[in-house]
Structures are given as structure tokens and as C-alpha cells.
């Protein structure tokens with residue numbers, strides 16, 4: 001039993017008006033009042049559901065609102081957008097839309113629905129239904145509670161499946177035996193919520209989960225949907241715990257049939273990755289770099305010793321996206337090279353002077369995307385981070401003194417030699433061997449002579 005005093009466990013039918021007002025910040029309450037007003041105006045019954053209710057009772061921060069209406073969800077969202085003078089954004093899914101209300105609170109509106117699953121893993125066939133049926137199609141008891149917002153009975157708590165009891169007991173439980181068969185992505189959701197809330201999985205739920213995994217149900221789900229759940233898992237603070245459970249319950253092997261073994265010490269790896277990401281983000285703020293997502297770094301960290309080929313293939317199969325494919329591609333050559341330049345002590349000669357020149361650092365790091373940079377920072381000491389910072393703050397944005405047009409005006413024939421010379425002159429500039437355009441042009445002229453190869 002959880003002894004957390006911030007968990008409130010009201011009876012079905014209780015009035016939660018005061019709890020809403022006590023626990024939710026004023027701007028969230030304003031949004032709830034807007035939904036209530038909309039329900040009164042349209043006569044369409046509306047309830048707060050799912051994660052919003054769960055987090056309210058847990059005393060956790062409620063960020064966005066999930067609302068279900070017994071009627072036309074899109075029409076309701078249109079009306080709500082009018083009240084808040086905002087635009088609605090319809091989803092392609094059945095009768096769902098969201099409205100952003102000030103100061104940036106997302107209100108998800110869905111038409112109450114019943115779902116039937118023609119085959120495991122396929123998206124369900126959907127039709128409008130009562131709130132009661134809508135709550136029945138939810139994943140876990142703790143996500144199946146609701147609070148009525150209008151047009152009457154504001155604040156009434158609805159808990160038909162013992163969600164509150166499970167919340168207090170710290171249990172993740174499916175609503176019915178066929179739940180994982182209907183939607184095997186719930187396997188991943190169960191494991192994610194377990195780790196986030198530090199709950200246990202109900203014994204029968206575990207049996208059903210393991211049976212579903214063993215009978216290969218995850219194979220029936222599109223890779224795109226699996227990807228979304230993996231991303232959600234890897235975004236959470238407690239992702240390493242989820243990965244342990246995925247592995248213990250056979251989910252990991254069932255998903256990734258390639259030779260991808262979970263690296264040892266995932267927790268420590270992720271801790272270092274988070275530290276490096278924090279370091280990168282503070283640099284990024286100052287220098288306007290591209291954002292790097294936490295899950296992307298963690299996915300790359302999971303590559304472990306698997307071959308670069310296997311990992312790239314796996315990432316493509318699961319539609320992991322551009323940032324991942326770039327970093328996965330860099331693993332084969334560019335990353336190991338950068339690793340050697342940054343980490344290998346043989347770059348410091350016997351007199352202690354560094355042969356790791358600014359230009360080697362530049363040419364090595366300029367070929368890497370931000371994710372690889374974060375991974376390098378995660379592997380390295382403060383000294384490595386200082387080198388990386390040096391690259392970003394001093395070297396990265398140096399403008400070359402000479403360009404291709406300068407070389408063309410020296411009547412150099414088209415061909416690869418132009419690129420080689422430009423690179424050599426720019427390297428000399430980065431290393432401080434040429435200090436201005438005149439010196440750079442002199443060097444370029446020297447190199448352009450038939451005998452001028454090499455500095």
C-alpha cells in the first residue's frame with residue numbers, strides 16, 4: 001500500500017469541486033471553467049478523463065486536459081475555441097480535436113466512443129457511445145476515472161472500475177482480459193506507467209501481458225505505433241527501469257529480433273547521457289544550436305556494441321526519424337574518428353605539447369551532428385567537454401578568407417584540387433598560420449603552382 005499523503009481517494013459520486021480548486025493552478029481552472037461554460041451552451045455533456053484525473057488525485061502537476069464529450073467532439077471543440085478566441089486543430093482520428101487555451105494549455109476533446117478490434121494490433125473500429133462505454137475501452141483502471149464538468153453535476157467523480165483503489169494501492173491493472181489482445185501497445189504503456197509511478201503490475205495483468213508477448217502479439221502492431229511508445233518510454237525519467245522490465249518480461253527480445261542486446265548498466269549510461277544533454281542545452285541556449293531530444297540520445301546509447309549496420313537498419317525499420325538516422329550513420333566512421341581525436345592521449349607528444357591542432361578538431365567535429373556531439377560529451381571527461389566548447393565558441397563559425405571564386409581567378413582548372421587547396425588554406429587560417437586575406441591568397445597561389453602540393 002502506498003502511504004503517500006498527497007494521494008486523495010474519493011468515493012464514486014463524490015463532489016470534487018473543492019479539490020479541483022485547491023490542487024489546480026488558476027489558469028488550468030480557467031480552462032476547466034471554459035469547458036464547463038461550453039457544455040452549458042451546447043448542452044453536450046463533458047467530462048475530464050484519463051491522465052488529468054489520475055494526476056489530480058495523485059497530487060501531480062496537471063499539464064494538459066483530456067476531455068470526453070457525449071456528442072459531437074468537433075462541434076464542441078469549435079464552440080470552445082470560440083469562447084477562448086482560439087483555433088481548434090482537428091486530429092485525423094474519429095471525432096477528436098484539440099484547442100490551445102491561454103497560457104498554452106492543451107485541451108484534448110474526444111467524442112465518447114466504443115471501440116471494437118477486428119484483429120489484434122489493428123486500429124479499432126469506432127462508433128459514438130456513452131461515457132460509460134468510453135471509460136470501459138481505456139487501458140488501465142487508474143486511467144479510467146472521470147470528473148463531470150457539465151452541463152450539470154460539475155465536479156462529480158466517476159470511478160466505475162476501482163481506479164482510485166488501485167491508485168492508492170499502487171497497482172496497474174487492465175480493465176478486462178482481452179485488453180492486450182485488443183491493443184498490444186498497452187503492454188508498453190503498462191510498463192511505462194509502472195516505472196513512472198513506481199507501481200506494481202497486478203498479478204493477472206502480468207499473466208495476460210506475458211501471454212500476449214509470448215504469442216507474438218507485438219508483431220501485429222505497426223512499427224510506427226511501437227515507435228511512439230518507445231519514444232514515450234525513453235522520454236521518461238525512469239526509462240532505465242522500464243527497459244529492465246521490458247527485458248525481464250521478454251518484450252525487448254520480442255520487439256527487436258535483431259542482435260540488439262540491452263547494454264549493461266543502462267542506468268549509468270542514461271545518467272551520463274542526461275548530464276551531457278544538460279551541458280549541450282546550456283551551450284545551445286547561448287549559441288542558438290539545434291535542439292536535441294532526450295529519447296534520441298538514449299536510443300543511440302542503446303546501440304551498445306551492435307554493429308553500425310544493424311543499428312541503422314533497426315532505426316529505419318522503426319521509423320526513428322532523421323536525427324537518429326544521421327547519428328546512426330555517423331557511428332560507423334565519423335564518430336570513432338572524432339573519438340580518437342578527442343580521447344586518444346597519443347595526440348599529446350612526449351614533450352606534453354598537443355598535436356591535436358585546431359584544424360583537426362574543426363574538420364572532425366564539423367562533420368558530426370548534434371546528437372553525436374552529446375554522445376561524445378557523455379563519454380568524456382571535463383577535458384573533452386572543454387575541447388568541444390572550444391570548437392563551438394571559437395572555431396565553428398570562422399569565415400574563410402578565400403573561396404572558390406578566388407581560386408578560379410587564379411586560372412586553376414576545375415577539379416578536386418580546388419577543394420583540396422581551399423581546405424588546406426582554411427586549415428592554415430584555423431591554426432593561425434595565415435592571419436589575413438592577403439596571406440591566405442599568397443598561400444593559395446603557392447599551393448596552386450604545379451609543384452605546390454602540401455604546405
Ligand code: ATP
Pocket residue numbers: 049050051052066137138139140143144183185186189
Ligand atoms: P501522460 O501523462 O503520459 O500524458 P496520459 O494518461 O494522459 O498520460 P495519453 O497517452 O495522453 O496518456 O492518453 C490519455 C488517456 O487516453 C489515457 O489516460 C487513457 O485513458 C487513454 N488511452 C491512451 N492510450 C490508450 C490505449 N492505447 N488504450 C486505451 N486507452 C488509452
